[in-house]
Amino acid sequence: MIEKNSRRSFIKRASLTSAALSTAPFILSATTNESQPLERVYSFQEFGINDKINIALxxxxxxxxxxxxxxxQVAGVKIVAACDLYTxxxxxxxxxxxxxxxxxRDYRDILNRKDIDAVLIATPDHWHQTITVAALEAGKHVYCEKPMVQNFNxxxxxxxxxxxxxxxxxxxSQGMASLGNEKAKELYEDGAIGDIVMLDMYNxxxxxxGAWQYPIPTDATSKTVDFDTFLGNAPKTPYDNNRFFRWRNYQDYGTGVAGxxxxHAFSTLNYVISSDGxxxxxATGGLRYWKDGRDVPDVSITLYDYPKTETHAPFNAAFRINFIAGSGGGGGFKLIGTEGEMEIGQNSVTVNRSKLSMEPSGYSMVSFTEDMQAKIRKEYASKKLDTRTNSLATGTTTxxxxxxxxxxxxxxxxxxxTSIRNNGKIIQDPKFGLRxxxxxxxxxxxxSKKQPVLWNPKEMKLI
Structure with a gap:
């Protein structure tokens, strides 16, 4: 836990200079709502035909x-090849x-081509590791869809x-490099919400x-779909359009709502607070509505414990997914701290800081005589727990x-x-992806086990 993450140090830095005010919420009155812009400057270049990065999907x-x-959309990128098992x-x-x-229909044809610099791997989860390793060994740069792996090992x-x-x-995890994540990390490290206590995430x-009942093309047959190759190392089963086109519904090929x-939420969380996980x-949950042959739940609630580290206090995280939400849908991702809360989206960040009441109210004083109430109020007032500074440092900034x-x-x-061109640092490398x-x-x-499970976030192994 970093000592600088406190209300006092946060307010001090926010009031030193106008530059500091650009990286931290303004000292707001309790009734003020402020809006601030986010921006990013890109480095644009013109690329000739020989300078383009050739990609394959x-x-x-x-x-x-x-x-x-x-x-x-990124300048200097051209697609030259595509692979899929459905014609x-x-x-x-x-x-x-x-x-x-x-x-x-054979990914190896892609990897054997000399004119391809990078591959985008967006296969079902059970193929991620095999193709990613093969592509790297073939000398290709790789963009692999999340989750990086289907299994821990x-x-x-x-x-x-x-x-x-x-x-x-x-x-x-395509939201990782967003303006929202970047600003949230900056604000967290500035102490905008104090010490993190809880994460609340829901979808x-x-x-x-939304429940993965994707449409199936009318010409899908064993002739137009290479089903045997799709199965890979998964258990052998007769041809099934549902398993091919709706693979997320099956443990053999996907990773359920978690994967x-x-x-996505873990990618953002670990990045913002600089955590290993x-x-x-x-976990609990069940299959409540979409009983279409799937063997993964459509409602899932999981509670996570994060240990204390140099970058954060110990805290709890609650992840909730509901594929039959009668409310109509929606989502949220909120960090809750000792001194405020931060709601993070890809395009925005909102920080709300409230006044923490440290003096007793009428509710808890009702059982005492008027004389005792006066003495208690005087005692609390002498301690100066509710300061004017703390009262001013409240409000909402977006x-x-x-x-x-x-x-x-x-x-x-x-x-x-950009990392390929400059041999630079990417935001989500394989270690980050595995965590x-x-x-x-x-x-x-x-x-599956109907019990808590333990994980070593540094070694990235089950305990």
Whole structure:
């Protein structure tokens, strides 16, 4: 726990200079709401044909297409190839990116090409480790979708392969490089909320699509889908369109709500507070509504314990997912501290600081005589617990990205490609990716075992 994270030091730094005021909430009155802009300066260059980074997409599904569209917004990037096990998606790749791109149903054809600098891996989770390691060994830079791994024991192989190759490997929690995360980290380190006590994260959905009941194309058959290759090392099973197109619903290929959604929250949380992650998890939940053959829950609640470190106090985190939220849906991610709370989004951060009442109110004084009440009030007043400074340092400040902000997804790829060009540092390397994925997978482990599970966040291993 850093001693500087206190109300006193925060207010002191905020009032020293106008420059300090740009990195910390203003000293607000209790009734004031302030709005501040977020901004980022990009370095733009013109790239010739020989300077472009050629990319290939492996897994031309929903997320793969969104990833590629975001990647192509970065200057100097060109897509030259795409891979998928369903022929209809290869046709879609040509519709989107031109008839001249190379398409294949075998990812090894992609890795063997000399004209490809980097690959985007957006396959089902059970293929992430195999293809990522193979791509690094083939000398390709890699952007691998989250979660980095399906199982705890797969991550070390990716870490070793990246270190041996010397190539850039970015894990794809696409909100990681956002303006919101960047500002939240700065504010947290400035002591804006004091010592963290709790994280509250939730994601509510109320649609079949939100619950992973994705549409199945009418031409999907064993001829247009390479189902045997899709299965990979998973248990053999007869051809099944649901398993191929709705793979997130099955433990054999996906990682449930934890791997799809928890991992984003852990990426942001660990980044903002500079943490290696939790050391204990306890999960519950169940399959409440979407009983379509899936074997993962559609409602999940997991409680995590974070130990004390040099960058944060010990605290608890609550993660909640509901795929049948009658409220209509929504989400939130809020850090709650001893001196305030911070709500973090990709495009905004809001800090709310309230006055902590340290003197008794009428509620607790009612059982005492009027004379005793007066004596107690005098005693508390002499201690000067409720100071004017603390009263002034309250209110709400929101930092908001401009309307023309390119977005977190763009920023994550901008970081990836800039690192490739400059041999720079990426924001989510394989070690970071394993810590985020490992923490998320603890939810599945606890749910399956029906008991708490322990995790070593530094060694990234189950205990």
């Amino acid at each position: 492996i897994g031309t599904g929903i997320q793969g297409i969104y990833d590629t569209q975001a990647a192509l 209809g998606r290869l046709a879609r790749a040509k519709e989107l990116w031109g008839e001249d791109i190379f398409v294949t 797969e991550g070390q192989e990716i870490i070793k392969a990246q270190q041996a190759s010397g190539k850039i490997c970015q894990i794809g 509510d959905r109320y649609s079949s699509e 799809d959604l928890f991992v 939790p050391n204990r998890a306890l 930092w908001q990205a401009p309307r023309d902000y390119k977005g977190a997804h763009y920023d994550h790829f901008y970081n990836f490609f 985020a994925a490992g923490a998320a997978l603890l939810a599945n482990e606890s749910y």
